[in-house]
Amino acid sequence: AIQLTQSPPSLSASVGDTVTITCRASQAISSALAWYQHKPAKAPKLLIYDASSLESGVPSRFSGSGSGTDFTLTISSLQPEDFATYYCQQFTSYLITFGQGTRLDIK
């Protein structure tokens, strides 16, 4: 199965900051990557699909880039509601895998 490695595992930032989370695949996956936001006791929320397409209704401060094996999720001008755990997910084959998650905390 394709492994996804996210970095960093956690980070602290302040409201208004810009942060970048990286997801590296163990083999090339073209643009078959999605990003999710997950808050405790809530349903995960799709942010980005096909590596860089913004899901409808998601604020434009979220953006995704990359292809092949290296991908990034960038959150510009952090808002209080953005503090959560973020996961990447690949769907290049039927063996779907998620990254281990990146926890974003308030500094």
Next chain:
Amino acid sequence: EVQLVESGGGLVQPGGSLRLSCAASKFTFSKYAMNWVRQAPGKGLEWVSSISGSGLATYYADSVKGRFTISRDNSKNTVYLQMYSLRVEDTAVYYCAKGPGEIPYYFMDVWGKGTTVTVSS
């Protein structure tokens, strides 16, 4: 608004069985693949299983293959996860998630709030 509501979670002993249900509303259910994803306590998200819109194609993670069965009843707008031979390590919140189309391996655009399964003696 598209909605997914999971049910059927609970406490079960190791080796036991449980069936989870996910009731869907506000979309044409048979046209979309459905998925189950779980999160064990203190862990990240783990894909469990997917089923195509028609129900003819099903896929499983290696960790549950041979023990779990995914199915759907398009007349009831419901997807199921039948779990057998449960292990302590199956303890998790189980989420139902909708795919963006008929094919079963893709991203997931709508998620339920989850149902908790605890496997313990």
